[in-house]
Amino acid sequence: MKKISDAMCGVKPFFLSYIIESAKFIMKAEEKLLLQKFLKGRCSDKELAQVKVLLEQPGVDGVLDELITIQSGEQWYGTLEPDQALLDLTARKKAEAAKRFAEGKSSQPELKKRWLFGRLNILQHAAIWAGVILVGTLAVWQYKNVVHHTEQVAYVERVNSKGLPLRYVLPDSSEVFLGAASSLRYPENFKGDTREIELQGEAFFQVNRNPEKPFIIHTGNVQTKVLGTSFKVEAFGQNPIVVSVATGKVGVSQHTGNTSKTLALLTPGKQVIWDQQKQVASEHNVDIYSLESWKTGDLSFEEQPLSAIVGEIQRRFGVKIHFADATLAETRVSVTFPAGKPIENVMYILSETGRFSYQTTDNLVYKIYPKK
Template sequence: MKERLFKKLLEKYEKGNATSREKRAVELFLTSLQETGGSPSEREYEHQLKYRILKNIKKKGTQRTRQIYQAIAVAAALLLMLGSYAYISNFPSPELTEYSEIITRKGEQKSIILSDSSQVILNADSRIIFPKKFSQEERAIKLEGEAYFSVTHEKNRPFVISSGNFVTQVLGTRFTVRNYPEETSEVVVLSGKVRVSDKINQSQIITKNQRIRLVNNKILLDQVNSEMVTSWLQKKVHFEESTPAELARILNRRYDIKVLIDESRAGLPPLSGNFSGESIWDVLESLEFIFGIENRKINRDTIELFKNK
């Protein structure tokens, strides 16, 4: 019955006997075939179908026209049943998610407020990608480097961070995520609860003053002083059993100065501690006083650390 009704409508349109409302319904349906989104192959098919309909609609009573009628009758009848052209003309266009990307240079930090009012502080030499407006299902972002998060609590919309080997999921809390190349990935919780999963579906829930690290593809959990581990938020430099190579990377990231290690004189021991200093020279002075690590300025952007025998 629906197919016959639509065929009759097309016949009236073809003969020029359709009312303005009926004519508009047919034209809007034909237009919708081209405007409706889809894959390239679908859009090409729709374009060809529209062309064939418009071409054949001028030829009265041909067999080809009847075949086209049959091909589109069911879909068109459904559209007519749901409101004819008023429905067709109001097809919602697919919403494309817009993303923001924030990058920090070495020696730089940035504070970001997300669309849900959550706060992010992006540490030096890091990158974060997030939707300008979160979806209704979740708040998903991607992180490379290190960042602090203070997440607005939403019971039914989790906050999900993808960062290299880890996926961190929360409802509302304060924590940091660290994911620098060639360094151990870790998550530290300052308040609330956080669920951390890795690529092989190991999962762990951690709370305040707990830290998860990924070492040799295994999740390790330990207790930490979260305020000390996240002291970079106060512009401090934190070392924790740091090797000479790690020491050089940390100083380079914080102060944007290349650090070379001369171990030909004596090996540098692993270092631990928090050091304040707006200038790298303040930190180097402390390292020399506490650990006997001396330094030499090679040029404007490069220094060398060593320890005499």
């Protein structure tokens, strides 16, 4: 460590001298690109001849220093924490580069001689380069931490505890109608090349089309990806995840670790039900009118099991409904409830359609059982 420390002490005057020297030397962009290619050992014989001419120019050493520093800095940009391994690897890379230059990706003795005995002997300054790269890495590390601290992404959270779907406008002007007992989390601004949000519960989305910036909904380890369309997602705990499409195309996939599995590619009038317990996906037809009317508060069910209908009613009205006979839960019913209907009316209509009786308590707990 003492050698590295000593090397770092000499970095500033060493580096400053080359900056001063290079300031006097103006190099064209294409010439810099050529030198970068040379430093990576990728020059042809013709290009090496051009490099030889460039190396004879006064002040070129400063430019070379700059390019090598940038090259190493880019290599280690992703390193968050400088350590001894970084220093050792950096020094080794510089030594390997020097060896390539010395052994001559070129057969030209003058070029080889210049790198072996010229003013910029990289092997001689390997420790100094390690110090330079350490300083650069520390600066990048500090800068990234400052940026990460100052540019923390601000998130918006929306919650609908019960009642009719609530409409929200997202940062890209897309609309979402958030259902009862549901929550939504998304950034204040969609930066980068995607628009990503998290959903717990159910919601209907009307997504503005943007082929360059896919819209992705995360529900656990399932992703629903669209470019611009309207669709409904249901994801309550360990219940099956249901994605139903009204317009456009929707891709649904499961992501576990580094692997992904396509569950369905849906078009209008199609839905996929992903059974999280059995790990099975099944596709079905769905009534588009029912989907689109849901966002306005209407409840419309077409041949749905009574258990699914009861689940929606419990969330919408904040009540509890119990089955006295478990077989009732599988009874399939078609029924529609316009928005704004009180729970008393809803339960009466449902009992007549589903042919069951029910009792209620003062704290809105319903018990349903087969009609005698």
